[in-house]
Amino acid sequence: MRKNLGSMGAIFPMPVLMIATYDKDGNIDVMNAAWGMMADMKKIALNLTETHKTVKNIKETGFFTVSIADSMHVKEADYVGIVSGNNNPDKFQKSGLHAVKSEFVNAPIILEFPVTMECKFLEYQDGENGIGVIGEIINVSVDEKVLDESGKINPDNIKALIYDTFCNNYYVVGERVGRAFHDGMALK
Numbered sequence: 001m002r003k004n005l006g007s008m009g010a011i012f013p014m015p016v017l018m019i020a021t022y023d024k025d026g027n028i029d030v031m032n033a034a035w036g037m038m039a040d041m042k043k044i045a046l047n048l049t050e051t052h053k054t055v056k057n058i059k060e061t062g063f064f065t066v067s068i069a070d071s072m073h074v075k076e077a078d079y080v081g082i083v084s085g086n087n088n089p090d091k092f093q094k095s096g097l098h099a100v101k102s103e104f105v106n107a108p109i110i111l112e113f114p115v116t117m118e119c120k121f122l123e124y125q126d127g128e129n130g131i132g133v134i135g136e137i138i139n140v141s142v143d144e145k146v147l148d149e150s151g152k153i154n155p156d157n158i159k160a161l162i163y164d165t166f167c168n169n170y171y172v173v174g175e176r177v178g179r180a181f182h183d184g185m186a187l188k
């Protein structure tokens with residue numbers, strides 16, 4: 001028996017992305033964004049509310065970074081999603097997170113998160129069906145601890161957080177269960 005729940009977002013898992021920016025004076029801000037995804041191989045689309053400090057910073061500096069939050073930093077990841085840099089100038093300091101400036105873009109890399117995309121701002125789509133922030137990925141910076149012997153990112157090492165939009169919980173990515181572009185061959 002199936003049930004109709006009406007029109008609602010029902011994608012699971014959703015990511016837990018950490019969007020980090022500088023303001024015009026070099027102060028760091030970070031926010032939590034679950035409504036974000038790859039738009040193509042080198043572009044990222046983030047549905048960010050225009051009034052967030054993050055969006056103001058992105059428009060001012062033209063750059064931002066996007067990191068994957070991990071299960072070791074649930075508290076910090078949630079904190080930056082419930083406090084705004086608009087009215088909390090010490091938001092980043094209170095998070096306890098640490099950052100260095102990216103070599104490639106004018107945006108901070110948060111050291112606690114092992115995988116970071118360094119992005120150039122392309123446009124803010126604010127039309128009725130606009131997505132929000134569109135950015136181009138200029139570089140990916142990783143903590144070596146997540147790489148395998150061949151230098152590829154091993155997802156098992158990230159312990160990436162998942163956002164559950166149904167019940168407002170966080171999960172962690174579980175074990176690998178198959179091989180993409182491969183397992184379906186058995187039915188071909």
Ligand SMILES: Cc1cc2nc3c(=O)[nH]c(=O)nc-3n(C[C@H](O)[C@H](O)[C@H](O)COP(=O)(O)O)c2cc1C
Nearest residue numbers: 031032033034035048049052053054081083084085
């Ligand atoms: C789990 C979670 C997911 C969120 N996802 C988004 C999102 O995708 N887009 C958005 O605009 N705000 C999102 N938020 C809210 C922002 O992170 C929050 O408003 C934050 O305070 C904005 O910070 P800022 O004003 O310093 O940029 C999310 C918050 C949480 C806790």
